[in-house]
Amino acid sequence: MMLAPGLGAALAQWLSHLRALGGASENTVEAYRADVAGFLGFLQNHHGEGFGTARLATLGPTDMRAWMAHERGRGLSARSMARALSSVKSFIRWMADRDGFDASHVLLARAPKYQRKLPRPLSESGATDMIAQVETQAMEPWIAARDAAVLTLLYGCGLRISEALGLTGAAHPMPEVLRIRGKGDKERLVPVLPAAREAVAEYLRLCPYPAEPGQPLFRGKRGGPLNPRLVSGAMARARMALGLPATATPHAMRHSFATHLLAAGGDLRTIQELLGHASLATTQIYTAVDSARLMEIYDKAHPRS
Template identity: 85%
Template sequence: MAEPSEGLHAALAEWLSHLRGLSDVSDHTLAAYRRDVAGFLGFLQSHHGESLGTARIATLGPSDMRAWMAHERNRGLSARSLARALSSVKSFIRWLADRDGFDASHILSARSPKYQRKLPRPLSEEAAVEMISQVDTQAMEPWIAARDAAVLTLLYGCGLRISEALGLTGDAHPLPEVLRIRGKGDKERLVPVIPAARAAVSDYVRLCPYPVETGGALFRGARGGALNPRMISKAMERARMALGLPSTATPHAMRHSFATHLLAAGGDLRAIQELLGHASLATTQIYTAVDAARLMEIYDKAHPRA
């Protein structure tokens, strides 16, 4: 198979560097982007039997995209994984088109394969509260128990992502009535803070043996460094075993529960979108399906079939 041109190698590296500097994209995500785009470029070179440069990318058409997607499906890639790879490829080509000044609309028009999105698995209101109460009592060190409870209260009470909660610094204490959160894609949003969350964080700070410092991590690990999200996951693992909850009771499920319970209480979908920091309303609309599924489950239990 022909080797990629040096220009194409350099373009891919430049794009990844651009992404790394633009937002808080993780190394894991960047590795996935690199793998997706490199696989696409490798296919094109094999498909055309020649080494492709950046200029050649501008001449690609819908047939090239269809051939690549067919190749990926034939080698066993799922529709969901292919959709993710296509998103990576489009992002790279869109960036390259902007950099080199060519029209990529004929490439970007390739449709993503349809797949059934997995519905979020929220906890019930009772289980979410029990989860917070459980982690508040299970750690040997009172300050660690208070810390874990404070983090989960922020996830469930304010709809924060675990990365957003652990990204808070000492500047955020005492928590205001409205938090300014910088989320995915470096986008900012305003999130109301419920009294329970303010109280939980205050309890944690009062018990924490490490001083709250401006610019330093608000939530600390046992040795004083920034808290690793894995420690919250482990605390929830212990708690869900004690409570008899399923493995889907994860930190992200607390955020799902926040959105689902708000919707069930009559919350406006647009408002929930803003609170969660979703770029697209379509992402938030999945919670309408979750709520409908929950209602059908209740209905089936109340009216069992003969």
């Protein structure tokens, strides 16, 4: 549904505000746009013609319940509903500040509860076995070394796959500390273990394409940027060979980095900074993973009479 001009303009201004001041990535901005556009489109259809920005100041609990019932009715999960409500609250809060109205009825709306899925890290041996396995799979030695180097960075530095594949030849030779630009265009400093530096150096020694500052560090077979699907495919073959679950994905290597660091005594604030999480609450999920693994070990090992 096309939004009324006033609503569309307000949404566009809010998104510009997010880009300018919020440091949000384009993917995040697009998710916000879709959530809020869906909300405004529902209100426009629900209230009929003439619904504009002035009516946003009059929204009440029945409007919010009607919208949420509509979204759940079309199959939106509780998790997605919570995200959409968060987007809507952010937009309405901005509108209330701009136009000077009380947005309490919207801001007090409660999202449905959902069970947050815990990350599924690999064991320490599973992570190292995964790296060793991908190093044996490719027919061409440089591609095998490349895949191993990428996974070593994911596990050894806690990088996202997009961050690892976003590195350029300027990162060669690999420094002891990498400056990573992550989600929301936020920068962080990440120590690079000797094993990761050695893995990247070995890949570049074998790679037929030179490491150039303006070119991707990790190359595809024909010299272009390495497609993340190729990394996922290499891990899929490796996990089948190793008997690992389908959750053994590139992102699981990052989860493994955080979980193993926490188990070794790392503090949450440091792990938050290394992962580039904006909120400590996001990092705290790994304490639940650690506790769940502890209870699993306890259940297996505890003697029963």
